[in-house]
Amino acid sequence: xxxxxxxxxxxxxxxxxxxxxxxxxxxxxxxxxxxxxxxxxxxxxxxxxxxxxxxxxxxxxxxxxxxxxxxxxxxxxxxxxxxxxxxxxxxxxxxxxxxxxxxxxxxxxxxxxxxxxxxxxxxxxxxxxx
Numbered sequence: 001x002x003x004x005x006x007x008x009x010x011x012x013x014x015x016x017x018x019x020x021x022x023x024x025x026x027x028x029x030x031x032x033x034x035x036x037x038x039x040x041x042x043x044x045x046x047x048x049x050x051x052x053x054x055x056x057x058x059x060x061x062x063x064x065x066x067x068x069x070x071x072x073x074x075x076x077x078x079x080x081x082x083x084x085x086x087x088x089x090x091x092x093x094x095x096x097x098x099x100x101x102x103x104x105x106x107x108x109x110x111x112x113x114x115x116x117x118x119x120x121x122x123x124x125x126x127x128x129x130x
Contacts, residue, residue, distance in 0.1 A: 006042065006051040007073060009118055010064050014039060014056035016115045021052060024087055024112065024120075025075050066117060074121040076129045080108055083122055087112055094122075 011017040018041055021027045027043035030051060041054040052073070077083045080097060087094040093113040100107050108124040123129040 004050065006053045008053040008055055009116065010055045010057065010060070011116050012056075012060060012063055013115065014041060014054060017054050018043065020092065020114050021054075023090055024092055024114075027052065063117065070118070072111070072119040072121050074123055074129075076123045076125040078125050080110070080122065080124040084110055087122075 018029065021043050022029075025045075027045055029041060030044040031040075031042040033040040037058055039056045039058070041056070042051045043054065044051045084094055084097055095111045097108060097110045100109075105127050107127070107129065110122055112120045112122060114120060
């Protein structure tokens with residue numbers, strides 16, 4: 001059975017982006033590959049083992065465009081209000097907490113934005129999101 005191992009995003013400032021994921025979501029650097037024109041930095045989630053691969057192309061100075069295809073990554077947390085307050089206290093952009101309900105389930109969540117403009121959904125750990 002194939003195993004999902006990572007998702008890659010391109011970043012303009014590697015250390016700034018790494019700090020966001022480390023401080024905001026507790027991801028830890030697991031591996032770094034240095035190449036002549038670019039660096040790949042892997043940040044691992046200790047609970048699932050899934051990694052985010054930050055790709056830093058050294059000659060890229062302008063922000064990347066996300067187009068209409070990128071959606072978001074998502075994290076689930078036990079204390080949604082606490083995580084929301086923590087991100088705001090760290091100076092990160094965190095939208096309002098929202099709730100959606102449907103006959104098949106419900107979700108409480110908010111969206112944060114990383115330094116490169118990628119949307120990160122933060123869901124309360126419940127129901128499908130455990």
